[in-house]
Amino acid sequence: MSDTPTKVVVDCSTGITEVLPLTEAEIADMETARVAAEDQRKAAEAEAAAVAAAKESANVKLAALGLTAEEIAALSK
Amino acid sequence: MATYTLISSNVLSSSATSVTFSAIPSTYTDLVLRISARSTLGAGEVVSSRIIVNGDEGAVNTYYSSIYVSGNGTSASSGLTSDQAPWIFGSTITANAATSNTFSNNEYYIPNYAGSTAKVLSGEEASENNATTTTRNARAGLYRGTTAITQLAVAGTTFASGSSFYLYGISNA
Numbered sequence: 001m002s003d004t005p006t007k008v009v010v011d012c013s014t015g016i017t018e019v020l021p022l023t024e025a026e027i028a029d030m031e032t033a034r035v036a037a038e039d040q041r042k043a044a045e046a047e048a049a050a051v052a053a054a055k056e057s058a059n060v061k062l063a064a065l066g067l068t069a070e071e072i073a074a075l076s077k
Numbered sequence: 078m079a080t081y082t083l084i085s086s087n088v089l090s091s092s093a094t095s096v097t098f099s100a101i102p103s104t105y106t107d108l109v110l111r112i113s114a115r116s117t118l119g120a121g122e123v124v125s126s127r128i129i130v131n132g133d134e135g136a137v138n139t140y141y142s143s144i145y146v147s148g149n150g151t152s153a154s155s156g157l158t159s160d161q162a163p164w165i166f167g168s169t170i171t172a173n174a175a176t177s178n179t180f181s182n183n184e185y186y187i188p189n190y191a192g193s194t195a196k197v198l199s200g201e202e203a204s205e206n207n208a209t210t211t212t213r214n215a216r217a218g219l220y221r222g223t224t225a226i227t228q229l230a231v232a233g234t235t236f237a238s239g240s241s242f243y244l245y246g247i248s249n250a
Contacts, residue, residue, distance in 0.1 A: 006092075008087055008093045011099050015085060019091075044154075044156040047156065048154035
């Protein structure tokens with residue numbers, strides 16, 4: 001059994017489906033794309049975490065200024 | 078009255094790294110791409126996939142943008158891929174580590190796909206895990222190519238056997 005990854009191509013004009021082995025170049029491209037996608041996902045997660053941390057920090061500072069929890073919550077509505 | 082016609086479909090009988098619909102006819106008004114998929118990869122609950130239009134792909138290009146909102150039952154997030162993104166980024170394919178035999182649901186609507194202007198895409202994505210935590214995304218994507226869409230590929234992970242891919246054409250008359 002081959003371990004070569006495959007791709008599926010469906011020709012909508014004929015209905016013929018082909019299962020094709022990836023070329024070495026396609027395998028390399030796939031790995032590059034996988035790494036890029038993972039980097040993109042991590043960047044999005046890091047950005048979301050940074051925003052959440054900044055929001056929490058801001059809430060703490062607002063509370064220190066004397067705002068109630070209800071007043072702080074109202075600011076983001 | 079609008080009609081909803083199956084153009085082509087494929088249910089994987091063995092794992093594959095991508096599924097491409099080629100030679101898409103230009104005779105419809107809109108396209109709908111429906112995916113039920115699971116990955117053979119991933120230690121978490123979901124893994125990323127991507128949608129490539131007309132084979133336009135590269136480490137850096139100016140074809141795509143994508144924005145999303147996401148929730149997993151515990152936290153919510155949103156994000157934007159820049160105008161340098163090399164593909165429309167989909168993110169909710171059920172991962173190998175998720176509950177066995179669960180498959181994600183993804184549906185993408187592409188209006189005016191055969192037109193000569195940039196193409197938009199709206200997507201609904203839900204991983205399935207049959208457990209406490211799962212992920213639900215809503216996505217808007219942009220493909221800046223101005224030629225008709227004749228090819229759609231779903232890639233970015235290794236799709237497990239049993240994953241299904243359906244392409245429909247919508248006619249508004």
